[in-house]
Amino acid sequence: MPFCRDCGNQIGEGDQFCKQCGAAQQPGTAPGGQQPQAQPPPAAAAGAAGTAPSNKTPLYILIGVLSFVVLAGIIVGIVFLVKGCSGEQAVEEADKYVAEALGYIDEVDEIEDDLIAETKDLDFSVGAEQFQVEVSSIQDQLQDATVKLDAAASSLQKIDRPSLPDWWDTYISLLERAYEEKRQAYQEWQELITRLTEITEFIQAYEAMVNTYNAALDLIDQAVAQHSVGCNNYWLEPTSISGYTNAINLANAALAQLADARAQMERASQLEPGVDISQVANAITQLEDYATIVISSSNWGAAGNHEQHWPLCDQVRGQYGSLPRDISFDMVSWVASIIDEYVVSIEEHLAKEAEYRRRAAEVWAQNNP
Numbered sequence: 001m002p003f004c005r006d007c008g009n010q011i012g013e014g015d016q017f018c019k020q021c022g023a024a025q026q027p028g029t030a031p032g033g034q035q036p037q038a039q040p041p042p043a044a045a046a047g048a049a050g051t052a053p054s055n056k057t058p059l060y061i062l063i064g065v066l067s068f069v070v071l072a073g074i075i076v077g078i079v080f081l082v083k084g085c086s087g088e089q090a091v092e093e094a095d096k097y098v099a100e101a102l103g104y105i106d107e108v109d110e111i112e113d114d115l116i117a118e119t120k121d122l123d124f125s126v127g128a129e130q131f132q133v134e135v136s137s138i139q140d141q142l143q144d145a146t147v148k149l150d151a152a153a154s155s156l157q158k159i160d161r162p163s164l165p166d167w168w169d170t171y172i173s174l175l176e177r178a179y180e181e182k183r184q185a186y187q188e189w190q191e192l193i194t195r196l197t198e199i200t201e202f203i204q205a206y207e208a209m210v211n212t213y214n215a216a217l218d219l220i221d222q223a224v225a226q227h228s229v230g231c232n233n234y235w236l237e238p239t240s241i242s243g244y245t246n247a248i249n250l251a252n253a254a255l256a257q258l259a260d261a262r263a264q265m266e267r268a269s270q271l272e273p274g275v276d277i278s279q280v281a282n283a284i285t286q287l288e289d290y291a292t293i294v295i296s297s298s299n300w301g302a303a304g305n306h307e308q309h310w311p312l313c314d315q316v317r318g319q320y321g322s323l324p325r326d327i328s329f330d331m332v333s334w335v336a337s338i339i340d341e342y343v344v345s346i347e348e349h350l351a352k353e354a355e356y357r358r359r360a361a362e363v364w365a366q367n368n369p
Helices: 042-048 059-120 126-159 165-238 241-270 278-303 308-322 331-367
Strands: none
Touching: 042 126, 059 126, 059 331, 126 165, 165 241, 165 278, 165 308, 165 331, 241 278, 278 308
8 A cells, every 4th residue: 555755644555635734645666566655754654563652741841841941930939038028127117107206206296386385375465575585585496496307308218119019108198288288387486486586676676766765855855845944934034045045955865866766767677677667757857847847946045036936946846746655556466467467377287287197097007097
C-alpha cells in the first residue's frame, strides 16, 4: 500500500491526490521495475510498526515550571508582607503625629477663652500706660500660642499620607483646614494687637497735645486776669502798666505753648491719618488769635492810647467766654469699636475651626468603631 509523498498518509493504489493533505501524487518507477512506495514520516512509520508516539512532558520541564510558580508565590507573599508591615508602621506614626498636633492645639485651647475675654475687656479709660501693659500681656500669650500652632503644623506635615488608608486623607485634610482657620484667627489677633499698639502711640501723642493746649489755655486765663488789672488801673493810675506787662508776657508764653501743641497735633495726625482732628486745629487757631488780641490791647493800654486800647479791651472781654476749652474726643468708644470689629472676625474663624474638628472626629469614629 503506497503512502503520500508529503504527509505520509496511506493512500490507495492509483490515487492521484492525497485525501489527507491534497498533495498531487506522481508515481515513478522504482529500481527493479517496481513502483516506488512513499515513505511515511517517522511518526507514521512508528505507528505502522505498532509503536505509538510519546505524549509525556519531560520531567525537567515540569520541575522548572513548578519551581517558577513556587518562587513567584514566595515573592508575591514577601511583597504583601512588606507592604502590610509598612502600612501598619505608617498608621502608627500617623497616630503619633496626630496626637502631637492635637496636643499642641489643646494647649492653645486652654488659654483661648480667657484670651478672648481679656481682649474684649480692654478699656482705654484706664489710661494709655496701663492700657499698653494689658495689650503687651495679650501679645505675650499670642506669641506663645503661635509657637504651639507652628509645632502642630510641623507634626501634621510629617505624616506619610500615601502609605495610609484612603479615609486618613479625608481625616488629615479636615484637621489641616481646622488648623488653617485657627492660624488665621491668631494672625488677625496679632494684627489687632499691632493696631492697638499703634493706637496707643497716637493716643499718647494726642494726650500730650491736649496737655500742652490746656497749659496754653491756663496761661491765657492768667493773661486775661492781668489785662483786667491793667484796665482797672487805667483810670486810677495811668502810669501803672504792670498789669498790661504781665498780660503781654503770659500771652506770649501761651503762644509758644500753642505752637508746641500744633506740632504735637501734626504728629498725632501722622500716626492716625483716619482720625479727624480738624477741631483741634481750629481750637488752636482760635486761641492764637485771642492771645494776639490780648497782647495788642495790653500794648495800647500800656502806651496810654485810649482810642486803640478800649475797642480791643472789649474784644478780650467779649470773646473770653467762647474760648474752646475741651478738645478731647471719645477715645474709649473709638478703641472699643476697633476691638469689637477684630473680635467678631476672630470668633468666626474659631467657629469654623471647631466645625472642621467636629467633622474630623466623625471620620475617625466611623473608621475606628
